[in-house]
Amino acid sequence: MLTALRRLASTWVAKLLFIVLIASFGVWGIGDTIRNFGRDNAVARVGGAPIEIEEAQAAIRREMQRLSRQLGAQFENDPRIRRAVAQQAIEQLVLDRVLRQEANRLGIAVPDSAVRDFIFSIQGFRGMTGQFDRAVFENFLRSNDLTEAGFLALVRADLARQQLAVAVRAGAAAPETLARPLLQWQQEQRGAAIVSLPLSAAPEPPAPEEAQLRRFHENNPDRFSTPEYREASVAVLSADRISREVEISDADLAAAYEARRSQYETPERRRLAQVLVQDEDKAKEIAASWSGGADFAAVTQATEAAGGQALELGLLDRAGLPFPQLAEAAFAAPDGGVTAPVKSDFGWHVLKVEAIEPGAARPLAEVRDQLRQDLQSEKAADLAFERANQVEDALAGGATLAEVAQRFNLGFATLRTDANGMDPEGKAVELPVIEAARAPLLRAVFTTERGAAPRLSETEAGFVAVDVKEVTPPALRPFESVEPQVREAFIAEAKRRSQEERAAGLLAAVKGGKSLAEAAQEAGLGIREIGAITREQRGDPAVPPELLAPLFELKLKEPTMAQTREGYAVAQLLEVTKPEVDAAAIGRIRGEVAQAMAGDLEIEYMAALRAQADVRVNPRLVDSLAQP
Incomplete structure (x- = not known):
């Protein structure tokens, strides 16, 4: 028998079995290494x-x-x-x-x-x-x-x-050939004739028959159905609730104030314009001209002739300037002053201070209450995670929501509500959260399955556990109980359709060759002619905001129609005025465009570097x- 075993062990089949056996023990011993092979532990x-x-x-x-x-x-x-x-x-x-x-x-x-x-x-x-x-x-x-x-x-x-x-x-540089049409586009003015058709002015429709109202009731169930109601228990663990338990000492307040002093200090800011050239003598000439009263347009022209660039830098604090020597020069100059040329790695800079916003600091006494609330919220956030683990363990052990709420000082309520937080009587239900957290808590109630074991989950309202006891689906209310609402909605819809048809008729008449004034007169409607409308029109009740964008897409004499908050409006474009722009305005818009282009260049540059970096x-x- 032993001889047969020795003979078998010397065969290639036995050797292969031994290799497989050794490999299996090896993998079993270093299983974690094998499983993690090829995984990268870098983020x-x-x-x-x-x-x-x-x-x-x-x-x-x-x-x-x-x-x-x-x-x-x-x-x-x-x-x-x-x-x-x-x-x-x-x-x-x-x-x-x-x-x-x-x-x-x-x-x-x-x-x-x-x-x-x-x-x-x-x-x-x-x-x-x-x-x-x-x-x-x-x-x-x-x-x-x-x-x-x-x-x-x-x-x-x-x-x-x-x-x-x-x-x-x-x-980044904005040529005048770009700035001038852009400025004209911004300042372009338009005149239009406008006919307003508010729903309040719609003719009263014939009194509806009961059969019409019943069909309207059946065809619009969403308007006349009861909402879905849910009966549930909710428990809430929020940092706001825990923060009431947190005590902050005066020493903690003083230390936090020192650590966060920069939050309560507003550094001085200055509105700056900059010239950058490569030649020191040219920089001195420009600085002298600027100090002598030359406007920014003239300075820009001289700078570009010298192969440099002039930019409006906007409001900056010291940290907003890339080099300390620039910050020192800019913040040493008086309001309206021009600095001497300053050398950097990029050439010679000349800066003008166009305005100064002084800095300010808020003392501890002024921010004490807010700082105390902030520290309480921060510590409460840390405590919330610890307590959430304890609550989750208690729920997993079979405790009810009411029991864990009492044990761990959670907000708790039993309620019957719709998705908007209203009870069947139309009153707002009381929820154990602040007003801003009502909507997230209600979402949690209406996304939890009925009968599911309550488990703590993190939401925008805090840590929430929900136990849904009963779900009452929506149901169409009987016609008799909502007949007044059905009648009101039917009449409102009839008025809307009437005004829409009248507006569409005016639009068709103008497209057919009539002026809006003629079409309105034939329809017995009033008309207003409004001029000097700009793209930035704000708060003018004579121009419905829904018409503003369409008016600037029209060609001369073309009409448009829009639904407004009050009803409908029809307009016809009567005139387009291209403004005359001066050199100062062009200089300002060139500076704004150059800054925008500079920001775009930086974003594109960083995106290109990222794409090339094998991220x-x-x-x-x-x-x-x-x-x-």
């Missing part, structure tokens, strides 16, 4: 460089904290918002990587002195003396979950990005990061 990769989970988590956490501080009690930490924040934070990390790679490729360097000067210029890092305060800076780092090295790296990358952006934006995002990990 995204840019040109092969990973964005790790920890970095993405920190970015998402910072963005959530920023939104919570900014919105306070209005901030709802629901799944949709978390997913949107996660996607936005990761996309920002991707773009930062893309721009860093491009800056490295171009050899753009940001010296330590530029990083230091930029940080020292941030108003939010200044203490009571007006100078950079190390304690305030460290509070900022702690509250935003940042290390000093990490923050310096972010600033350095942002300054490099600004250099790239300024270079791209500097190529790969791991959707599985993005989804997991969006979870609480």
Whole structure:
């Protein structure tokens, strides 16, 4: 027997069986490694460089904290918002990587002195003396979950990005051949004849017969049916409710105020215009001319003749200028003043201060109550997740909604309601949420299946559990019980059809060759002639807003018809006036268009860089990061 076994073991079949057996034990021992083979643990990769989970988590956490501080009690930490924040934070990390790679490729360097000067210029890092305060800076780092090295790296990358952006934006220019027709288009005026046909002026239709009303009742069941009603119990765990349990000390308030000082300070802003040329002597000539009273149109012409560019920069604070030397010059000049030429990597800049908005700071005493509410909301949001887990465990253990509501201090109600929150008597039902959260809670009630075991789920109203006891479907009300409403709706619909037919008749008559005035006179209707209508017409009751856009699409003498809030209106275009534009207006529109073009160029540039950078995002990990 043993001899036969030894002979069998030496065959190729036995050897193959041993190999399979060894491989199966090997896979069993390293199953996790095998299953994860080929999976990428980076949230995204840019040109092969990973964005790790920890970095993405920190970015998402910072963005959530920023939104919570900014919105306070209005901030709802629901799944949709978390997913949107996660996607936005990761996309920002991707773009930062893309721009860093491009800056490295171009050899753009940001010296330590530029990083230091930029940080020292941030108003939010200044203490009571007006100078950079190390304690305030460290509070900022702690509250935003940042290390000093990490923050310096972010600033350095942002300054490099600004250099790239300024270079791209500097190529934007709006020629007069574009600005002039655009300005004329904006300021174009039109005159029209308008006939209004309000429903209130419609002739009274013949009294309807009962058979007509009954058919109208049957053909419009949505108008005359009872809504669906649901009888349900609801329990709500919201940050607003928990915040009432949170105590905030004066020390907590003082520390939070110092960490968030920048939120309560409005930096000084200045409306600036800029000239950028490559030659210092030309810059000095332009600065002297500008200081001497030359208008922006003349300065623009001189700048373009020198091969440069003139732009309206708009309202900016110090941080809005890409170079510290530009900020120092611009914010040292008086209102209406022109700076001496300032050198940067892009050439020679000359800036004019067109207006000044002074900065302001709100003291702790002024913001104490709001800050206390914000801190309570933030701490309550953290407590809500812990308590939600406890509530979910209790429900899974068989506790009723009423029991968990009492045990964990949840909002609780038993109700019978329609989807709009009204009971069968037409009164608003009481819900255990604030007014802004009524609609999300009602959606939860009407999307829960009848008889389903109550489970806590996160909604815009907070954590909600619903137990639907009964569903009463819609039913057509008996004709006798709604006859007055049916009669009223029937007459209103008859009047609407009547005015629509009259408006269509006027439109057909004008298209047939008559003027609107002639057609209106034949129909016994009044007419108004209105001139100087612009595209930006606002609040003029003589021109129904529904007619405004169609009027600017018509050719001369063409008619149009529109349904308005009051009924119907018919109009005929009578005149088109092209305005005369002056040099100053053209200069302003050129600046506006150039800024818009610069923004578009920057967006397209970044999109092109992203497309070339081999960006790969791991959707599985993005989804997991969006979870609480």
